[in-house]
Amino acid sequence: MTPAPIPPPGADRPEKRRRLRDLLDRAGLERVLLSTGPTLAWYLDGARVDVGAGAAPVLAVVADGRDDVVHCAVDEIDRLRAEELPDDVEVRPVPWPVPPALAVPGDLPGEGGLEAGLRAARARLLPAERARYADLGRVCAEVLTAALGAAEPTESERGLAGRVGGLLLAHGIDPLVVLVAGHDRLGLRHPVPGGGPLGRRAMVVVCGRRHGLVANLTRWVAFEAPDPATAEGTGALLEVEADVLAACRPGRTLAEVLQDVARAYPRHGFSPREWTNHHQGGPTGYAGRDPRATPEAADVVVPGQAFAWNPTAPGVKVEDTLVLDPGAAGPQVLTVDPAWPTVTVRGVPRPAELRR
Known part of the structure; x- marks a missing residue:
């Protein structure tokens, strides 16, 4: 049996952004800091966001459902840009000793309190x-x-x-x-x-x-x-x-x-x-x-x-x-x-x- 063709990278991105924007609107938020492995891999279209099973993600994303900024460990940027990340995101380096989620300026809301909504957003496969x-x-x-x-x-x-x-x-x-x-x-x-x-x-x-x-x-x-x-x-x-x-x-x-x-x-x-x-x-x-x-x-x-x-x-x-x-x-x-x-x-x- 011939496997079904896989749509090109990025085909699901508009709908994922729409789902996130809807979730933020319901929560009364403008932006959110995405930092957990499952959410990041979903939102970034299957990117490998860690360097080993069980390891912490090497990036965090400030997302509003329209324009996304990836804050990434400096020693991972070249690989992620070349092999993993969608083209429609801005990438900013983070010094390697600092966890990316802690390097984001400002007091942004994180995934806490949105866990159920994020699970629901990624539940229906695209x-x-x-x-x-x-x-x-x-x-x-x-x-x-x-x-x-x-x-x-x-x-x-x-x-x-x-x-x-x-x-x-x-x-x-x-x-x-x-x-x-x-x-x-x-x-x-x-x-x-x-x-x-x-x-x-x-x-x-x-x-x-x-x-x-x-x-x-x-x-x-x-x-x-x-x-x-x-x-x-x-x-x-x-x-x-x-x-x-x-x-x-x-x-x-x-x-x-x-x-x-x-x-x-x-x-x-x-x-x-x-x-x-x-x-x-x-x-x-x-x-x-x-x-x-x-x-x-x-x-x-x-x-x-x-x-x-x-x-x-x-x-x-x-x-x-x-x-x-x-x-x-x-x-x-x-x-x-x-x-x-x-x-x-x-x-x-x-x-x-x-x-x-």
Whole structure:
């Protein structure tokens, strides 16, 4: 399948500026100081605003939705101007010892108090973002197909993680998260890779970032036929996920969706408290979860928004990045490789376990 063409850089910028201007008007503000990674990457059209996963941004932006001024660490200006920043911004140097957000003159309002509005502004994906995201999701899925297709039960968790991370980097994708659990560690919800072997069955979790967008997915590989309990648990969890996807409808708050998530677990044979043992995911995009769904989350689901739900129970988990397409019969899964085995659950293709 030929990937859809990606619109040229800057195609989304006018709409992003309009959304920010609308937010500022509602808040009674003329300008705002943008300083957090997700907001900067969104507003600057996917620019790499840091020099390492988890590092602080090397720039800050004074933005009013019309004319933007980028205050950037002096040692990063040449790279950012040449490779990252839109052409329609003014760039001013900041001495390297000074955090860019602290170098901006005047007493400008920051993102504090606007967090929910900024999340809402970037929730509905624009055409260039959507095309970039689809390409990112496809490549991340293909990386896991290649890595797990070559895995062996004697390989170490760290060895597999290194291979996955290397393949992602070779495609220009930052491996923000690479988790690996071999058979003996499948009870861990966040298995940071260890030195032990994969054994009979293994799980890999990836959060990969490119153009500021983050793709999230989980895959399983097995080197022998599953036992009946594992097969039953996997099927039941896919039904839980199907309930979650049905509950994730435009106009509902994340808290309302999470209530349905909690009810789905006992409906399919799990403990009523299972949902409390691990976060269940939520919207994604310019952050791994933007934000996580919690019982207090008031963010509203909108058409065209990306999600990564991750229902999980001991020894089973399912996760992909998908988009709620307006008018579509179901969500479009972005993290798809046709070479990976799938099962269809209520009309949606879901990843099966890869048998080696």
